[in-house]
Each structure stands twice: as C-alpha cells, then as structure tokens.
Amino acid sequence: MDNSAIIQPVMILVTGGTGFVGKALVQHLIASGKTVRILLRPSRVSPQLPRGVSVDAAVCSLRDERGLRAAMRGVDTVIHLAGGERQSGRANLTEVDVLGTQGLVNAAKQAGIQRILYLSHLGADQVSAYPLLRAKGLAENILIRSGLNYTIVRSAVIFGPGDQFTTAFSRLLRLSPAFVMIPGGGSSLLQPVWIEDLVNCLALAIEREDLIGQTISIGGLEALTFRQILVYLMEAMGIQRRFWSVSPPTLRLLALLADQIPGFPVSIYWLDYLAVDRTTLLDSIPRTFGILPARFYRQLDYLTPSSKQSSRRRGFVL
Structure with missing residues (x-):
C-alpha cells in the first residue's frame, strides 16, 4: 500500500x-x-x-x-x-x-x-x-x-459472535432433532x-x-462447501446431525413456510446465497489490504457450550 x-x-x-x-x-x-x-x-x-x-x-x-x-x-x-x-x-x-x-x-x-x-x-x-x-x-x-x-x-x-450466519445455523442445528436439510448436496462454495x-x-x-x-x-483464505461449514459448526458445538439433501425448490417452499414462524433462525435469503458459489480470489484481503485473514475453523470458540455465558457478558446475542 x-x-x-x-x-x-x-x-x-x-x-x-x-x-x-x-x-x-x-x-x-x-x-x-x-x-x-x-x-x-x-x-x-x-x-x-x-x-x-x-x-x-x-x-x-x-x-x-x-x-x-x-x-x-x-x-x-x-x-x-x-x-x-x-x-x-x-x-x-x-x-x-x-x-x-x-x-x-x-x-x-x-x-x-x-x-x-x-x-x-x-x-x-x-x-x-x-x-x-x-x-x-x-x-x-x-x-x-x-x-x-x-x-x-x-x-x-x-462470521463472528452475533452474526446471521454461524449463529443462525448453529441454532438451526440445535433445533433439528437428528438431521438437517441442505440444498442439493451442500456443495456450494462459500469463503467466510x-x-x-x-x-x-x-x-x-x-x-x-x-x-x-x-x-x-x-473473502477469507479458504473456500469451503456449505456441508463442510456445517460440519465445523457441529464440531464446535459438540453435537452430531445427519444431512438430508433436499432439492432447492422443495427447500424454498419449506423455508417460506418456516419464515412465518416468529423467531425462526435462518433467513430465506440464504437459499439465494447458496444457489451458486460465492467466492473471490483467496488472496483478496492480503493482496489489497496487507492483512492475513483468520481461518474459519479457528474462530468458532464462541459457539462452544462453555463460551455462551462469556459471550453474553461481552454483549453478543447467541
């Protein structure tokens, strides 16, 4: 610079x-x-x-x-x-x-x-x-x-404490009894x-x-599939859920119905975001700003059960 x-x-x-x-x-x-x-x-x-x-x-x-x-x-x-x-x-x-x-x-x-x-x-x-x-x-x-x-x-x-991404999907994972529905095979790429x-x-x-x-x-340093991201979230939360691949049109209909439930954690706009890969150059931040971004899986401590109270004390909403 x-x-x-x-x-x-x-x-x-x-x-x-x-x-x-x-x-x-x-x-x-x-x-x-x-x-x-x-x-x-x-x-x-x-x-x-x-x-x-x-x-x-x-x-x-x-x-x-x-x-x-x-x-x-x-x-x-x-x-x-x-x-x-x-x-x-x-x-x-x-x-x-x-x-x-x-x-x-x-x-x-x-x-x-x-x-x-x-x-x-x-x-x-x-x-x-x-x-x-x-x-x-x-x-x-x-x-x-x-x-x-x-x-x-x-x-x-x-992503981070109180976001609309990891926080929302972690709540959805907790609400899911044994499985979680994902669009297609969860193969769309994100770069958190x-x-x-x-x-x-x-x-x-x-x-x-x-x-x-x-x-x-x-974007971040790594491109991860949506499925990989959910696995990282479950590891941080200490839970296990199975994946159920659902066609995007079916999942959209279910999401529209779920969106009528007050407090439902996930926005319907996520289906749009997950429709195609959402990535850019992996070195975009270091090249433009000289910053080495944090890796996704190393910053999820705020999702662990033991961190909930300390996160609330910091003013974050989980």
Whole structure:
C-alpha cells in the first residue's frame, strides 16, 4: 500500500451502526481515534448502541433527505451498512436498500460529502434473479452513477459472535432433532471472512485514495462447501446431525413456510446465497489490504457450550 495516498476523515457517519457489522466497525473506528456519528432509524424500540464507547447519534430515516442533510453536518465520509435483509421475508429491500441508498446519495451530494463506502455482497448484480443480490446491485449502481467519490466492498459471508450466519445455523442445528436439510448436496462454495478482518478492511478502505471509484471483492483464505461449514459448526458445538439433501425448490417452499414462524433462525435469503458459489480470489484481503485473514475453523470458540455465558457478558446475542 502507498502510505502517501492516505486520507484522514474528519467525521464519519455510519448507517446500520447498530447491526452486527456496524457495532464492530464503530468500536474499531473510535478505538483508532476517529470521530463517529451513527444514523439511527426512527423506532419505538431503544437502539442497541455499541457498548463501551462514546458515540454521537442522529435519528433519521434513509428516505428523509432533509433529516439526512442535518445528520451529515460536519461529516465528510459516509459508511453505508444499512440493509433490510435481517428482516428475512418481511424485508422491503426496495424501500431500504434501493430507495434508501438513493435518498442517502441525494443528501450526500447536497451536503458536500467527500466519500461514501458501501458494503455489498459477492454476486451483487442489478439484473440478478435473486432479490437480495439484485437490490445490492441496484444500490451499487446508484453510487456508481452518483458523481460522488465512492468505494464499494463486496464481501463474502461474514462470521463472528452475533452474526446471521454461524449463529443462525448453529441454532438451526440445535433445533433439528437428528438431521438437517441442505440444498442439493451442500456443495456450494462459500469463503467466510472473520468480522474483525472485515472491519479492518473497511477502516483501511476509507483512508485509501487509490480505492476511490473502485469495486473490491474480498473473502477469507479458504473456500469451503456449505456441508463442510456445517460440519465445523457441529464440531464446535459438540453435537452430531445427519444431512438430508433436499432439492432447492422443495427447500424454498419449506423455508417460506418456516419464515412465518416468529423467531425462526435462518433467513430465506440464504437459499439465494447458496444457489451458486460465492467466492473471490483467496488472496483478496492480503493482496489489497496487507492483512492475513483468520481461518474459519479457528474462530468458532464462541459457539462452544462453555463460551455462551462469556459471550453474553461481552454483549453478543447467541
């Protein structure tokens, strides 16, 4: 990396700052001396702000451009993490991911924002047949055509305590009596990236002038089949389950039914994500950011039975 091409943001506005990635990133940014403001969507529920840090907050919808301009006062960099996928089948991806991004861009142009970084997914494509990936692709296109300085980071699946990946599937494995259904043979490839590695990449990306106008794909050091990943989860949890291969159309129908159950752990969007391989170059993070990513199976201690209480004390939800 060319250290002469480093930018130091004055104040950073983070959308989605109370989510899984957002909390970890905000804590990292503040620990490194950055000034951060979190954008909170209006809600009757008290937001779960990152613990142990002092952070500014602004309450505003992504569709409220006037409110967004006020939230951007004194801000020069925006990190856009907000998305609707956590709500699974109840998500309005057009409202949050697409129109929300357009509202953010409109306000950013009027507020004189110098840089926007957007966290997207591997496989994002505005003509994708899969709703989540299509929404992410449309949001990317809004940024690319905005005239603003942007950086898009397309990430592989992210894992860590409180995630929507290992945590969700570990709960599903525990709920399964003796077997777990997997699409096809569970052969689709994923490239899990550890949450701390991801936030390090995002923090470095906003300081890199050479990454302006770039779309970067990142992932972990290894490509694992979904079946291998579930085996690692079961080993960490100390349980055993058999695999039952089910055709994707049948599993989609079952997932749509299960999604009606309050608190069902796995989002229906996982079937879209598992439909094809979701990988990039294995050296993507070391080559771009000079970081050696953690290996998947070495970071699953938070799933072991003995770690539950300590994980809860750290503020993670399992």
